[in-house]
Amino acid sequence: MVNVIDNSGAAVAECVKVLKMKRHARIGDRIIVVVQKQRNFGPESGGAVSVSAANKVRRGDIRHAVVVRTTKKWQRPDGSVVKFDDNACVLINKGGEPIGSRMNSVVGKELRDKKWSKILSLAPMHL
């Protein structure tokens, strides 16, 4: 289970496949997820109709995503180690463009090395 931190409408997703790899994913890796939980955009949006209108994805959708945070410690080339409290991802389409238009929390800096600078520029903070 990974948190989805963009405004695509998904809140929690489940990783079903790590692409181009036969092992675990780390920050910047592309994965396939199944959306498990939808996000509710505040009480003022109200009603199931508006929720579905705001959400670009629905529960049960199979989407591509990029891992942006991991709870597993990751050692960087300079010797520092980074570890987040949760696993998080950002949904993308097949072409690699993010589905959401904004992101709401910190992401790992490894995205730059993996050529995900579009996601990095959307993030409010990167570490």
Added chain:
Amino acid sequence: MSTPTHCIRPLGPLKQALRQCRAERRSYATTQELYPSLQTRYPPPTPGFRPSQAMKQNRFEEGMKKIPVAQPPRSTLKACPDPIAAVTASQLTTLDPTGARARLFAHSNPDRVQPGDILLVRLKNSTPFSGICLNIRQRHSPIDTAILLRNQLTRIGVEMWFKVYSPNVESIEVVQRKEKRARRAKLYYLRQPKHDVGSVEGVVRQYQRQRMGGPVGGGKNAKGRDANAGRKKNNQRGRN
């Protein structure tokens, strides 16, 4: 005529050959007396004689053969009794020439960094990172010293290990000390939601303002201005 006899007694010639052989052997005993040249020159060996024993006794002992070998190399132990310590010292002189970093983590220093302190680590090619020090790891030599900082950024807990003597670390500043000494060396319990202190950004921001010489809190207006200033700073960080 012979053919029918063979048919009747098939082993007849064989018997005859054996008889002849026996007669020859009987005559051989007498030949040695007849011909002295065939007799052995030496007396027969004594009953207890063992040839292998005799050879061993008669061998000339000259000890082990000396094989020429090269001289062993000079012991490096004498040249440098503790190479690890020497390397550590030389590394420390290059990485921490003033010794300030070492003093910050020395056990002899009463004002050293301790778990629970809020630290600010400025980096060469990255944004500074601040957080509560959860753990100070000193492995086998002081050069490996590292600190574990924990903070919350955008309400997500983040932990980072920094090597104290890394050339990438520009400075380590103590923002705030823990009022009471922590009773544990490793404050991993701060990861639990029950004990989590949350973000220390506010404390760090106040410390930075103090260092810059700006106003430290005060009236309502000042507060508002400060809050704005903080937000601006935050934005800048996000853009980096």
